[in-house]
Amino acid sequence: MKVKRLLDKLKAILSAERQAQLAKYSSLKKVLKALRVEKARLKKELAESQDENERQEIATRLKVISVQRKKGLTVLKELKKEKRG
């Protein structure tokens, strides 16, 4: 039984499909992290800004990033499920 599990694990490590899936997962995670950092930066900028036009522009960009992150997190969850399965 142990040998079979070991072989399954080895197969998973060597599988090209699995490698691609892992690469996809880590890239998505990286992009989402960058979006989170950008969102925090924009929030700070929004809090400091006094100019109304600038505030509006920052708010719009924040809106876009929020939706992008939401979408990305949903995909990440699905990938996580696949990864475990």
Next chain:
Amino acid sequence: MLRKILLPTIFLILGYGFWHSAEFKTVTAGVAIFLFGMLSLEEGFKTFTGGTLEKILKASTNSIWKSLTFGVVTTSIMQSSSLVSVITISFLSAGLLELASAIGIIFGANLGTTTGAWLVAGFGLKVNLSTYAMPMLVFGIILVFQQAKNLKGAGYVLAGLGFLFLGIHYMKEGFDSVSQTIDLAEYAMTGYPGVFVFAGIGILATVVMQSSHATLVLILAALAAQQVSYENALALAIGSNVGTTITAIIGALGSGVEGKRLAVAHLIFNLTTGLIAILGIYQLIAVVSWISAHLGIAADNYTLQLAVFHTVFNLIGIFVMLPLLNQLVIFLRKLMPEQQREVEQPIYLNSASMGMADVAVEAVRKESVRLYDLAVEVITDGLSIQRDVFQSGVKVKSVIKKSSDVIDEDIDDLYERKLKALYGAIVEFIIHTRSGYTQGRLREELNRIRQAGQDIIEAVKGVKHLRKNLTRFMQSDNADIKREYDKLRRLVIRVLRKIETLRTQNDAGLSDSIMSLDRLKLEIEERTEKISNGLDELIRKDRIDVQMATSLMNDISYCREICWDLIEAGSVLFSKSDLDEKAAMRTIALDEHEIMDILETPERESAQ
């Protein structure tokens, strides 16, 4: 005609040889196994060209000395100057390498092949290689059947080496047996006639086998069995060096003008080197004896002396040709100039790039960027935007102000001449290349680039539609309709400018990556909606008539599509991230519906 009779003739000669002599059969089988090993080795190294080799090549060819070293090292490792030549041609054709650097690599590859002679002479002929070959073949073939790309590649390399060793073993065995029955050395020729005749035989043998390495091993095996005289063996080695250029020439046939220039450079180098070696053969023999004595090589060890000779004459070639490199490049450019064509043709796409996944993708991307640049020319002309003003970086408002006159160009003709054939060539290349790849992400990337090309063409077609009314209203006395159309032109310029920013960013942070294009998509929706909303008021106040309004409504829609198409194309062509990261960004990038949702969602909710 020659081609038709060549193969049957070779078969007849071989058939006669097999029937007549068992030793001949062993030697030729050895050559065949050796060549198969070379093929397997090349196949193995090709699987690693999907990234690693390209990265090394890009980083290590920015100076002539680096290129030269790259050529020496890679050929020494891969033991195949042909593979290095083919990779170099494909890189050159894809615009990833300068001609001078490519020539440097080829010079280096010539020197690199000499390591093969050293290995075979110093090791291969003294050890029973078949002992090592067998386990290599077994392990290699097991790995070849694995699914993972790298393991498969390693399998081919291992099996390739196994076959090489086995081939050398059989050649050695064959010549050892020959020496017990007949003495081929009786046919030895002395003096310059002998040098020329045997150099010719060397050329012929290499052209037939398409591998100077195989010829050289054969020469060494024959020399070790004393079936060929030392002097004649040297002439054969010179001939094999000249004959090897045939592989480069065949490889360059399907490539662009740069590939052909490189093949001619290779031919010139090897011919010059060969000529120097032939004319100064007796002086070289003396030099080789002197060097061999200093290296501790015995005076009767002719196989190692042949390796020394091979290295020396290739080094002489490099020392003679390297100072003339710039003149050689100028000469080649004059000899084979770029063709000026009435209809745009691809410059990066050719069969040489098809064989290597990453190179093919990069070639397609570069060609599609060219398509994009040409499309921008057509689009700016179509929208009557002064290109020099647009490119000068002045504010968008000023660009419109300075582009008040209609540019009188036949856009249909421009489309036919500049874009249609080029786009067709890109699609054709992608179809042919894609069929050869099972690798998912590169296949996907090719599909995306193909879609980007389609988006570019759609954008141009949109401009063709938009231009009809635009041209009419730009000349109209009605200032209001003129202003509305200027808003549309302004929007397209904003998009083109943003894409240009994305393109010129060296180290794209998130704010300048393809993720930022979603903000632009939102802006397009906001602005086109604003223009649409303003229409009612313009009609109510009698500023424009209903016909003008319906034309404008249609053209707003065209403008919106043009902008979206350009953004989609730009996001594929100008992203600086790697393939996986690009794919991740595209997964997150917002589509039309999601952008519309943001527009319709109250501010407080979505900014959470």
